[in-house]
Amino acid sequence: MSQEAEQHALRSRRSHPRSPGEPRLVPYLYLLPALGLYAVFALAPLGHAAWLSFFNWDGVTPATWAGFGNYRAILSDPQIRSAFVHSFVLVIFYCVIPVLVGLLLAGIFSRAGSVRGLSGFRTVLFLPQVIPTVALAVTWRWIFGPDGPFDQILRAVGLGSLARAWLGDFTLALPAVGVVGSWVMYGLCMVLFIAGVQKIPQSLYDAARVDGAGPVREFFAVTLPGLRNELVVAVVLTLISALRSFDLVYVMTKGGPGTSTDVPALEVYTRAFEFGEVGSAAAVATTLALLIFAVAFLVTRLGSRGTT
Amino acid sequence: MRSKTLIVGVIALAGFVLPLGALAARTSSTTHRASTTLVVQDGESGSNERVNTYKLLDQAFEKAHPGVKIQHVSKTFDQLTSTLNLQLSGSSVPDVTQVNQGFSSMGVLVKGHLLLPLDAYAKRDGWAKRQPASLLAMGRFTADGKSFGKGNLYGISATGDIAGIFYNKSMLKSLGLSVPRTWGQFQKALAKAKAAGKTPIAFGDLDKSPAIHDWQLVQNVYAPKAVQTSFVYGRAAKFSTPANVASLSTFQTWEKNGYFTDNFLALGYDDWVNGFAKGDALFIITGSWFNTQLQQTMHKNVGFMLPPPLNAGRPYVTTGSGGLPWAIPTKAKNPDLAAQYIDFITGKKAATLFVKRQDIPMYPVAASVAGKGTSTGDIMTAFAQLKKSDGFVPYVDWATPTLYNTLNAQLQNLLGNKTTAQKVASSVDGDYQKFVGKH
Numbered sequence: 001m002s003q004e005a006e007q008h009a010l011r012s013r014r015s016h017p018r019s020p021g022e023p024r025l026v027p028y029l030y031l032l033p034a035l036g037l038y039a040v041f042a043l044a045p046l047g048h049a050a051w052l053s054f055f056n057w058d059g060v061t062p063a064t065w066a067g068f069g070n071y072r073a074i075l076s077d078p079q080i081r082s083a084f085v086h087s088f089v090l091v092i093f094y095c096v097i098p099v100l101v102g103l104l105l106a107g108i109f110s111r112a113g114s115v116r117g118l119s120g121f122r123t124v125l126f127l128p129q130v131i132p133t134v135a136l137a138v139t140w141r142w143i144f145g146p147d148g149p150f151d152q153i154l155r156a157v158g159l160g161s162l163a164r165a166w167l168g169d170f171t172l173a174l175p176a177v178g179v180v181g182s183w184v185m186y187g188l189c190m191v192l193f194i195a196g197v198q199k200i201p202q203s204l205y206d207a208a209r210v211d212g213a214g215p216v217r218e219f220f221a222v223t224l225p226g227l228r229n230e231l232v233v234a235v236v237l238t239l240i241s242a243l244r245s246f247d248l249v250y251v252m253t254k255g256g257p258g259t260s261t262d263v264p265a266l267e268v269y270t271r272a273f274e275f276g277e278v279g280s281a282a283a284v285a286t287t288l289a290l291l292i293f294a295v296a297f298l299v300t301r302l303g304s305r306g307t308t
Numbered sequence: 309m310r311s312k313t314l315i316v317g318v319i320a321l322a323g324f325v326l327p328l329g330a331l332a333a334r335t336s337s338t339t340h341r342a343s344t345t346l347v348v349q350d351g352e353s354g355s356n357e358r359v360n361t362y363k364l365l366d367q368a369f370e371k372a373h374p375g376v377k378i379q380h381v382s383k384t385f386d387q388l389t390s391t392l393n394l395q396l397s398g399s400s401v402p403d404v405t406q407v408n409q410g411f412s413s414m415g416v417l418v419k420g421h422l423l424l425p426l427d428a429y430a431k432r433d434g435w436a437k438r439q440p441a442s443l444l445a446m447g448r449f450t451a452d453g454k455s456f457g458k459g460n461l462y463g464i465s466a467t468g469d470i471a472g473i474f475y476n477k478s479m480l481k482s483l484g485l486s487v488p489r490t491w492g493q494f495q496k497a498l499a500k501a502k503a504a505g506k507t508p509i510a511f512g513d514l515d516k517s518p519a520i521h522d523w524q525l526v527q528n529v530y531a532p533k534a535v536q537t538s539f540v541y542g543r544a545a546k547f548s549t550p551a552n553v554a555s556l557s558t559f560q561t562w563e564k565n566g567y568f569t570d571n572f573l574a575l576g577y578d579d580w581v582n583g584f585a586k587g588d589a590l591f592i593i594t595g596s597w598f599n600t601q602l603q604q605t606m607h608k609n610v611g612f613m614l615p616p617p618l619n620a621g622r623p624y625v626t627t628g629s630g631g632l633p634w635a636i637p638t639k640a641k642n643p644d645l646a647a648q649y650i651d652f653i654t655g656k657k658a659a660t661l662f663v664k665r666q667d668i669p670m671y672p673v674a675a676s677v678a679g680k681g682t683s684t685g686d687i688m689t690a691f692a693q694l695k696k697s698d699g700f701v702p703y704v705d706w707a708t709p710t711l712y713n714t715l716n717a718q719l720q721n722l723l724g725n726k727t728t729a730q731k732v733a734s735s736v737d738g739d740y741q742k743f744v745g746k747h
Contacts, residue, residue, distance in 0.1 A: 058393075058419070059393045059397075060397055060416045141514070144574075145576075146570065164571075165570075165574030168571055168575075169573075253516070255516065256720050257516075257573045257720040258718075258720045258724060258726060274389070274390075274712070274713060275710050275713070276411075276413075276416050276709055
């Protein structure tokens with residue numbers, strides 16, 4: 001093919017994205033396998049749950065139409081409201097603290113370039129992410145138990161007056177569960193940020209150092225702006241796990257004492273599987289899903305502003 | 309190179325095909341020998357001793373019915389209750405399964421016509437002679453699934469569980485006490501143990517479940533049996549009666565007096581039940597379901613008593629029921645054989661095996677079979693006593709699907725002094741009215 005012809009071909013491809021006679025829908029064929037799986041295992045159940053939320057259904061006998069009845073009931077139920085408030089408290093522990101700790105660690109690791117055994121440290125710090133949550137929850141139930149290791153440590157450092165039965169305390173049980181969430185999530189944040197730091201050109205650091213920036217200034221001027229994308233990913237992931245948290249609460253406190261650690265996902269479970277109120281459970285689940293979508297959308301929008 | 313690949317391929321193929329062929333051969337030979345497979349599903353995984361007893365019974369049943377092979381599926385209680393409704397709605401169902409009593413499990417399944425009424429089998433095999441009417445009632449529903457405790461029989465239990473008080477014999481003796489015969493004596497024993505620096509009642513509620521049994525034992529003492537029963541089976545009852553409120557405030561007073569294990573709201577089963585077994589407390593209020601476990605550690609140092617009545621001479625009343633009842637799904641492939649299986653595991657031969665293995669059968673067996681001075685013997689005696697006085701009361705939380713959850717949360721609030729007895733009673737009424745209104 002001559003150069004001219006080649007250029008012509010290129011040009012024509014630009015104006016006609018597909019060759020003449022090629023069916024319009026062919027690209028979708030390539031999407032089909034993944035889309036099919038996604039539709040069957042994610043979209044269909046999601047849609048089905050949303051559909052169920054408009055019915056009164058016990059899971060066995062024919063359902064009856066409820067309209068927005070289940071949603072109205074949720075709005076007027078103080079227990080559900082407090083469950084949502086609890087999940088926002090958990091956001092502090094699942095999202096804010098892990099992101100801050102992750103940033104700090106990434107900042108340290110980015111400077112401590114050639115410390116011996118660095119990858120060993122990283123592995124240890126990431127480990128909580130790898131252990132099954134139920135196993136973690138059982139372990140932490142013991143750690144927070146009366147006279148458990150946590151209280152023993154407090155006594156050993158002279159803070160014995162603070163020692164208590166954490167999970168049996170009406171105000172402190174929720175933060176206690178939250179601390180476990182922080183411990184699980186910060187490893188993920190750290191790994192994301194460390195990967196992000198490695199992508200920041202060394203020249204920027206060199207320039208900052210030439211300009212006389214100390215570690216703190218360097219962090220805020222170079223590292224933090226360079227991590228914007230990773231920050232968005234970390235915040236979205238941790239936010240989602242905060243809002244939908246179930247396993248830690250279910251194993252550690254079952255929502256107790258009283259209802260002081262009740263969360264929406266636990267309400268979904270009890271309504272669907274213990275009360276036989278599938279419609280009401282689906283309504284809570286749908287509300288939770290919409291909330292998560294909204295929050296995730298907001299974060300990604302805020303995060304992408306300014307980069308483009 | 310080529311031949312190497314070929315060899316590897318052949319080996320891989322052989323490794324894959326041969327076991328498959330062997331498997332096929334094995335299944336075909338078993339299907340030839342056993343013409344029928346009976347699928348039995350229990351919800352007691354975790355209670356290893358009991359499941360093992362059932363497996364021994366399976367073998368005995370297979371022996372008595374040549375050609376029958378039992379496929380035994382064991383699930384935990386949570387697994388069973390959370391998946392059974394879906395399972396029985398589908399096409400692949402077990403021939404026999406345990407079904408939890410109450411509206412959200414058995415009631416819904418009856419309403420959906422997914423369980424077979426067992427009345428014809430019960431009549432043919434004389435099940436009514438094996439168990440008192442008040443216990444059989446716990447497996448009854450009207451055919452529309454709306455009324456509990458009457459109507460058709462949909463399930464029958466093989467084992468029995470009653471709530472009561474286990475006591476540490478040597479600790480009781482060292483405190484100079486004898487086994488309390490009245491509620492007053494029991495309360496005095498609690499005070500005396502506390503004064504002597506012992507923990508009167510081993511208790512823990514991190515699992516948000518034991519409180520309901522502990523409190524209901526107090527209710528058994530204060531509220532008349534008819535009131536308790538009509539609340540569960542009836543449709544127009546009120547919970548906020550003086551007797552019920554009194555039982556709740558007594559329960560709260562125990563907490564204020566420091567009668568429970570320290571930090572009980574943060575203690576799981578392992579802590580408080582094993583704590584009692586190790587001798588940490590004088591009493592433990594729970595069900596006979598912990599008997600096997602306590603017996604294994606404490607041997608003859610543990611005794612069992614029914615909640616002592618308010619005044620001497622009044623009949624004994626306690627929360628009691630069969631264990632998870634056995635039922636036959638409508639879609640079962642072998643319903644008649646399934647009924648024979650249920651007849652077998654609720655019969656005399658099975659009962660003897662249960663007692664020998666320190667479990668409590670529903671079929672009447674003399675307490676002496678259990679061995680003298682054992683808590684199993686105490687429980688058998690108590691069971692016989694209750695049968696005579698018909699003193700079984702259904703679990704309060706069977707009244708509505710949500711009450712278990714509501715009451716357990718409220719009782720934690722009560723014991724954390726976040727609410728009052730009167731308010732707990734009102735919230736129970738609220739829960740109840742909501743359900744009756746919908747039903």
